[in-house]
Amino acid sequence: MYGSIVSLIPFFVVIPIALWTKQVIPGLGVGLLIGAYLVHPSLFGGLQSAITYVVKEAATSSNLNLVLFLYGFGSFVGLIRATGGVTGFSAWVTKRVQTERGAFGLTWVSSLATFMAPDFRIITIAPVVKHVFNKLGVNTQKVAYAIDVTSTPLCAVVPLGTAFVGYMVGLMHTSLDHTSSTYTPYRLFVSSIPFNFFAWVMLAVGFVMTFFVGKRHEKSAESTERADTIQAHRRRLSSVRHAGAMVTAETGAIGGVARGVINHKKTKDHHDNEIPDPMEIVSGRVQPSAVNLIVPLCVLLSLTLGLTYWSGYSNGGRGAFQALVQANASAAMLQALVVTLFFMFVFYAFRRQPISRTMFGFMQGGNEMMSVIVLLVLIWAVSAVSSDLGFSQFCQREITRFVPQMFIVPALFVFGCVISYFIGSSFGTWGMLMPLGFSLAAGGAGNLPLIAGAVFASGTFGGFASPLSDNTVAMATMMKLPVMSYANYKTKSAALAAGICVVLYLLFEWLF
Structure with a gap:
């Protein structure tokens, strides 16, 4: 069984369930149980083995530090x-444009202050620029796009001070x-x-579309947007009224539109089950x-750079670069x-x-990161059980024997794009594919x-483009755009950016 095709079973289970449920956590849970029973095939042996994998991986010093970082980062935002x-x-921003x-x-410069997480950037910036651009008569889809393209693609390549960095470094640790x-x-x-070519290419494409796309393209897009909006208006009317009641008159700001209407989208009964x-x-x-x-943001970034x-x-x-390379950044x-x-309190x-308000923000913000923490712990456990089944040895032996070397990296990228688009989760895609990579x-x-x-x-790619991505849903909701049309x-x-990336990966494999 060790190093055979059996070692692929946990991942054969994870990916279809994730695609079917549009949720990664259930697939990882089932994959972990099946893998544990393959290692210990007895009535309660597999169950106890799964629990042991979770506890062991979560209790590892470096992993526990990452869990604390993610919870603390959520508390910081809260x-x-x-x-x-x-x-x-x-x-403050509304008065100066x-x-x-x-x-x-x-919109682009504001990413320097809101790059910590895509959802945080969308919630902070979207209501402001929507109010400003409405006064200027600019196409709404283009406005939403300008915010979106500086959210997930940018967060994925910022090396310090974000939840993305903590998660990515955690994956590196597990895989290494x-x-x-x-x-x-x-x-x-x-x-x-x-080598995250998609992030860089998408930022370049987004910059061109933001500042150099002609008025003709904007008018065409706006006509399509208006038709789709009218068609979707009746279905969305009650939700818009509910969210609008919570928006402040001057800022058009947060006021429940982002989280409240996202919750509205996730409930089956759009009228009765919405939870503010x-x-x-x-x-x-x-x-x-x-x-x-x-002030807290400046303190966090300064301390992060200084302590690193x-x-x-x-x-x-x-020297600065060598010190950053040698540092224990986590x-x-x-x-x-x-x-x-501590400073913020x-x-x-x-x-x-x-103190009641700050304690509420601390606890509520941290709790909002629990889904990411659970996802990461399950990824650690599934990676450990797949390693015990000989997953790495099987992949090395079989895939490299049948697939030409220069096509492996481009194929891995395309495969990951398909998965991330259908499940709408960049974190989930990274967790599933990094061990294979x-x-x-x-x-x-x-x-x-x-x-x-x-x-x-x-x-x-999926975190940016998928209609199932939380970022896509949040942006479409806040800008009052039909989700599928905006996606x-x-x-x-x-x-287009993904196609360019495939060519770039082929060139790098061929040349280097």
Whole structure:
């Protein structure tokens, strides 16, 4: 059984269930149970084995640090939202834009302050720029696209201070445990960033479409958008009324549109089962203040850079780049986050924020990251059980024997794009494909940074373009666009970017 086709069974289970349910966690749970029973085929042996895999992987020091980082990062965002930092930043920006080009420029520049997570960027920026662009008469789909293209693609290539970085470094750590590579997890992640071709190409394509697409294309898109909006108006009317009641008059801001209507989309009964987001209710009752976002963000980024450099310097790194490479970045990011959270409690106390509000923001924000944490723990466990079944050895032996080497990386990228588009999850795609990619790299299919970059690129495609992506749904909801129409609008340029990426991966495999 070891190293045979049986080792593929957990992944043969995970992917179809994820495609069928449009959820990755159920597929991972079933795949883990089946893999555990293959290792220990007895009545309760498999069940106990599955539990042991979960506990063992979650209790590993580096993995536990990542869990704490993800929960703490959610708390960081929750504190900013609960204290009016998001709504204050939105109101501050609204007063400073007068022209279409200036508004698009602001949309792109604002990514420097909101790059921490795609959902956070959408919730912060979309209500602001929608209000501004409505006054300027700019096509709504183009506005939404400009925000979206600077969300997931940008977050995927920022090397510090985001939940994406923590998750990606965690995947690197898990995959490297089953190889003989000398890379550290963070160093490998940084090395893979140039090979996330989809993120870079999509940013370039998005920049061109934002600033250089002619008026003729905008009018055509706006006509299609208007027709689709009229067709969908009746189906959406009650939801829009419900969400609109929670939006502030001046900012058009958060007020429940993002989370409330996303929950509306996820419920089967759109009229009766909608559950309002308590975070939005609380944030709507506080005085908006951009300072409550800007100051903590500056503190977090400064501490992250400083502690990362100090970690690398202490490990023998000399010079900025060498120090970053030598650093224990995961530990440095966690330390920076913990110090920032302590600072935020003191800072908000001096700004007369009640402790009940800050504690609510801390706990509620952290709890919103639990789905990501559960996803990651299951990925660790499935990777461990597949390793015990000989998954890596089988892939090295069989795939590299039958598939020409120069086509393996492009094929892995295309396969990942298909999966991520149908499940709408970049994190889920990365978790499912990274073990396979590392096994292929060990068999000579490509170097680790190139393989990792291709996997990250394929997940980025789905996170950006899929109609099932939370980002697509959130953006369409906040901008009052039909989801499928907006997804199709994005998919055209995403497909072009993906095609360019296939050529680039072929060239790199052939030349290098």
